[in-house]
Amino acid sequence: MTQSLNRIAAMTARYYYILRSSWLRLLEIVYWPAMQMMVWGFLYTYLYQSKSAMASTAGLLLGAVLLWDVLFRGQLGFTFTFLEEIWSRNLANLMMSPLQPAELAASLMLMSLIRLVIGTLPVTLLTLLLFGFNVFAMGPGLILFFLNLVLTSWAIGLVVAGLVIRQGLGAESLAYSIMIVLLPLCCVYYPVEALPVWLHPVAWSLTPTYVFEGMRAVLLDGTFRTDLMMECLALNAVYLGMGFATFVALLQSARHKGGLLTMGE
Amino acid sequence: MSSIERFLPRRHLTPVSPNTTPAQDNAPVSLGIDEAPAIAVEDLCKKYHTHWAVDDVNFNVPKGWTVGLLGGNGAGKTTTIAMIMGLVVPSFGRAMVLGHDMATERHKVLSRMNFESPYVALPGRLTVRQNLTVFGRLYGVANLKARIEELIEDFELGDVLDRVTGRLSAGQKTRVAVAKALINDPDVLLLDEPTASLDPDRAEWVRSRLRAYQKRRGATILLSSHNMTEVEQLCDFVVIMSHGRIVAMGRPGELAERFKCRDLDEVFIYLARVA
Incomplete structure (x- = not known):
């Protein structure tokens, strides 16, 4: 157990060294969420001041943008940290070391969390200062929203990392694109009722739907839906397990296919 | 039958080494050492689609060779x-290291192995010290600081220790890669063209370090190289492959004698053309 923790710490140190080595990388982590927030923030301000029917729901927009970013950046942080190994042709060094797949996954999760905090905390403060929207007003429930979205992002990150190992850098674009499939289905900006009835089961099979519905319940009705969050946690446990099993299966498949030694060439 | 076919049973082959009898042909070649081999390659095959990249390869590497x-x-x-x-993972057959099947039990032996290959690089954005520290911790090296100091001294890395690995010269990178390969004092070391990017002087210098390590540790080394002088200097035994099969094996001097060549270079060229 101690050796396992040492290896996770070694990998986290490795990723921390990379992050520390370039201020541009650090800036990039904050840059995209900040720019996105500016656009939506000004729209929020416009709607709020227009006194239209939309004004009362303008806050939902910023809450949704912030939480969507947690999901999106969490997955990017996980996958990009893994892609560093491919880009630097270091994967075989790791595969030949005593590092276990679960330890690699744990270090990627830890790094995803660190990148997420670096990226979202300044943006959250920016939103409060520029637009007067306080995401922390959602109360302690926000922690569960955050936790559930992060767990989902890791489950997806594990599958993407597995596909890159199996298919090579040809699957790299999935790192950017896979989350977009979820965007219309997990009801980020509108309630599930807005979808056609036949898509409802699909939406409720996606964990982010529970979080965004929960957020709307807090902001519109002032109620925290514990039931939704518990269901979401249970689903996330299943998805995270499936994500890790898929990662291990794709890694094993890559060992049959060959190419791990020359990965990144 | 061409001259080479005498050394090349087509299927389920084990090339005939000078000391084997025909009855031993289907068994991995024994090098006359009773102790369990450090590396045992048995009927090893790998097929990619319709192409056999490795076809029925058998050889053993005794400990310390x-x-x-x-x-x-x-x-x-x-x-x-x-x-x-x-x-x-092999399509057929198996590769054993220190008694463990590498397809299914590799985790039991990885801490006692290490490797260096030109296909693999150390993270270029990390300094040499950071890279050695990360890999030392991954391998669970005790007294890591002292071990890194030893490697710095052995491989004369003092000047580059705090430089970013990606900005080193090819020769410096190779020295760092070999240092990384020795960080855990491995019992089994796999080296893929370890001196390919070095000038002759530096290449000899690295060879001397490898010889010293092998002598001190009694390690087993499997080395792939195109440099026949290097092979003659470092290797106790040589396995020559062509088109996925072993076409000859023996001690470097014996092979030259068997094929009536002046040196291993000529043997290599002869086998490459005939095979």
Whole structure:
């Protein structure tokens, strides 16, 4: 157990060294969420001041943008940290070391969390200062929203990392694109009722739907839906397990296919 | 039958070494050592689609020996080494290291192995010190600071220790890569063209370090190289591959004698053309 923790710490140190080595990388982590927030923030301000029917729901927009970013950046942080190994042709060094797949996954999760905090905390403060929207007003429930979205992002990150190992850098674009499939289905900006009835089961099979519905319940009705969050946690446990099993299966498949030694060439 | 076919049973082959009798042909070649081998390659095959990259390869590497794996481009050396490392699962047969099947039990032995390959690089954005520290911790090296100091001294890395690895010269990178390969004092060391990017002086210098390590540790080394002088200097035994198969094996001097060549270079060229 101690050796396992040492290896996770070694990998986290490795990723921390990379992050520390370039201020541009650090800036990039904050840059995209900040720019996105500016656009939506000004729209929020416009709607709020227009006194239209939309004004009362303008806050939902910023809450949704912030939480969507947690999901999106969490997955990017996980996958990009893994892609560093491919880009630097270091994967075989790791595969030949005593590092276990679960330890690699744990270090990627830890790094995803660190990148997420670096990226979202300044943006959250920016939103409060520029637009007067306080995401922390959602109360302690926000922690569960955050936790559930992060767990989902890791489950997806594990599958993407597995596909890159199996298919090579040809699957790299999935790192950017896979989350977009979820965007219309997990009801980020509108309630599930807005979808056609036949898509409802699909939406409720996606964990982010529970979080965004929960957020709307807090902001519109002032109620925290514990039931939704518990269901979401249970689903996330299943998805995270499936994500890790898929990662291990794709890694094993890559060992049959060959190419791990020359990965990144 | 061509001259080469005398050394090349087509299927289920074990090339005939000078000391084997025909009855032993289907068993891995024994090098006359009773102790269990450090590396045992048994009926090893790898098929990619319709192409056999490695076809029925058998050889053993006794503990403490340095064995050279030779062959032209596409001969199957890298795939064989990848299977010995457990990075590629064989289509048939098995590769055993220190008694463990590398397809299924590699985690039991990885801490006692290490490797260096030109296909793999150390993270370029990290300094040499950071890289050695990370890999030392991954391998669970005790007294890591002292071990890194030893390697700095052995490989004269003092000047580059705090430089970013990606900005080093090819020769410096190779020295760092070999230092990384020795960080855990491995019992089994797999080296894929370890001196390919070095000038002759530096290459000899690295060879001397490898010889010193092998002598001190009694390590087993499997070495792939195109440099026949290097192979003659370092290796106790040589396995030559062509088109995924072993076409000859023996001690470097014996091979030259058997093929009536002046040196291993000529043997290599002869086998490459005939095979």
